[in-house]
Amino acid sequence: MKKLFLLLSLLIITAIAQSPQTLNYQGYLTDSSGDPVADGNQAISFRIYNVATAGSAL
DSSP states (O other): OHHHHHHHHHHHHHHHHOOOSOOOOOOOOBOTTSOBOOSSOOOOOOOOBSSSSSOOBO
């Protein structure tokens, strides 16, 4: 029983320690009226902030 607990603990710690190196994101691109943007190349910016509102971009 002790060995099983040790093995499970080790597996959990290993799973937690391995964070992903990439971030996948999907969205729906619209104009200011909420209408879909036409197909083609678009320039977008993606930023991550340190807090939900009035934060600084990381």
